[in-house]
Amino acid sequence: MFWIFSNQIACALQNICLDKLNEIRVRNGLPIKILVADKWGYLSNQGFSISSRNAIKADKNEAQNIAVKASENSLYSVCDDISKGFLTLSNGCRIGLCGECVNINDKVKTFKNFTSATIRIPHQIFGASNSFFNYIHTSEMINNTLIVSPPGGGKTTVLRDIAQKLSFQQNTLIIDERYEIASIRDGMSVFNIGESDVISGCNKKTAIENSIRSCAPNVIITDEISEEDYEPIRLAVSCGVNIITSIHASSIENLLKKPNFENFFSNKIFDLFIVLQGRENPGKCVGIFNANLERIY
Secondary structure: OHHHOOHHHHHHHOOOOOOOEEEEEEEOOOEOEEEEOOEEEEEEOOEEEOOHHHEOEOOOOHHHHHHHHHOOOOHHHHHHHHHOOEEEOOOOOEEEEEEEEEEEOOEEEEEEEEEEEEEEOOOOOOOOOOOOHHHHEOOOOEOOEEEEEOOOOOHHHHHHHHHHHHOOOOOEEEEEOOOOOOOEEOOEEOOOOOOOEEEEOOOHHHHHHHHHHHOOOOEEEEOOOOHHHHHHHHHHHHOOOEEEEEEEOOOHHHHHOOOOOHHHHHOOOOOEEEEEOOOOOOOOEEEEEEOOOOEOO
């Protein structure tokens, strides 16, 4: 990860325990903020600082340089990912990019002149799903499950742990559209995903339709669904394939306000809703609800 930064930033990051580093926020010309062990502070030459006075300031072209290095000096080759606002490194780190949008025929083609970069560092936490795994996989069945969490709430880490556990008991397929759950590189996963199969970099509709025909999964695990994913998920469930996935929302009430979520709810696509607390306590379960959205935990 150090190679995407300037020498000063890379050297400073080596003074921080990387096992506890969760996020780096680089904004051109401003102090660099970091999230370490769930505590926000600033990056100084000595490492973590609570004061911005000691912080390293990003160069005026810092975000642009990070994007260029992360793309291995070929922004054009990753313009499809950039059009969605992010890049993913080989170790699973996700770089969210802000900048000037380039539109062609009223469609976002890519971004340029980057103004900020948010680097999120993934961690494998074995047992991240322990507190609620027995609700998902009971002695009788696997429940179709939606993990509900705000951004940064640990849902990807939880999904990775669920996949690792289930893979030894069920034919488990990970659809890793953004290379974050398994982070496959050179045919191997960066993380321990047990005996899971993985389809990477493919939209959920195509991956689900193809995998049902060719891979015969019992369980499909994927991340960050939207209303566009209703039909392929409905197809999977109607074929007898269990779905475990996630969505951005802060609560069940917030979830019900999402556009077209009514399709998922009214047709009882999910048997179980697991709500995570959020960024302040990643991975912590604060509620479990059944298909009728009745609290059971």
